């Protein structure tokens with residue numbers, strides 16, 4: 212499918228999805244606001260529902276550290292945050308069967324069902340990943356590719372952010388992930404709310420000795436609905 216067809220199909224699906232969108236968001240929002248499932252703050256009126264998607268298998272790794280600090284800041288600012296650690300879940304890559312028609316039930320029955328309501332309810336989506344061979348991790352990419360089955364419903368205004376860590380220090384090395392992020396947002400109609408790109412961190416946790424966790428905290432803390 213070329214990009215024009217991809218967009219046309221998506222917009223048609225979005226139109227069909229309009230009537231069910233409110234229902235889906237309301238149902239999902241009810242789930243997200245459950246205190247047992249969120250780290251929600253006190254403020255409701257100005258607060259956002261944020262879903263943080265992480266992609267590293269290193270539980271105490273660099274990108275997860277950035278996620279921790281971002282969530283601390285966002286929670287302190289009164290936002291409700293849910294986190295989905297893709298590497299700790301089983302999300303099968305999209306098999307392109309097209310049975311969903313880009314806006315319908317997916318044939319897969321796996322942990323995407325956990326993150327689906329989070330995505331539908333979210334005012335903001337935060338992508339958190341280590342750099343793997345100049346791209347995002349496969350674990351995070353599998354989740355993004357499964358957007359396909361809710362593609363129409365995700366084409367609503369949301370904010371987004373990117374937290375990324377890598378070992379090298381070359382800015383050029385980060386360009387493919389930044390470009391991917393920008394194209395994804397452009398396609399989804401999402402608005403960039405900020406990025407924290409942390410070069411020069413290789414070993415698990417080494418990012419803690421840099422300024423980047425504080426930057427991630429400040430990004431979360433500064434978010435306005």
Ligand SMILES: Cc1cc2nc3c(=O)[nH]c(=O)nc-3n(C[C@H](O)[C@H](O)[C@H](O)COP(=O)(O)O)c2cc1C
Nearest residue numbers: 267272273274341342343344345376377378379413
């Ligand atoms: C499979 C694999 C591929 C990697 N590819 C790159 C790369 O292309 N460029 C780079 O600078 N670092 C690369 N790294 C290093 C990681 O990006 C770096 O250690 C990062 O901080 C890990 O984040 P994490 O602790 O959140 O997993 C790679 C690491 C792994 C395991």
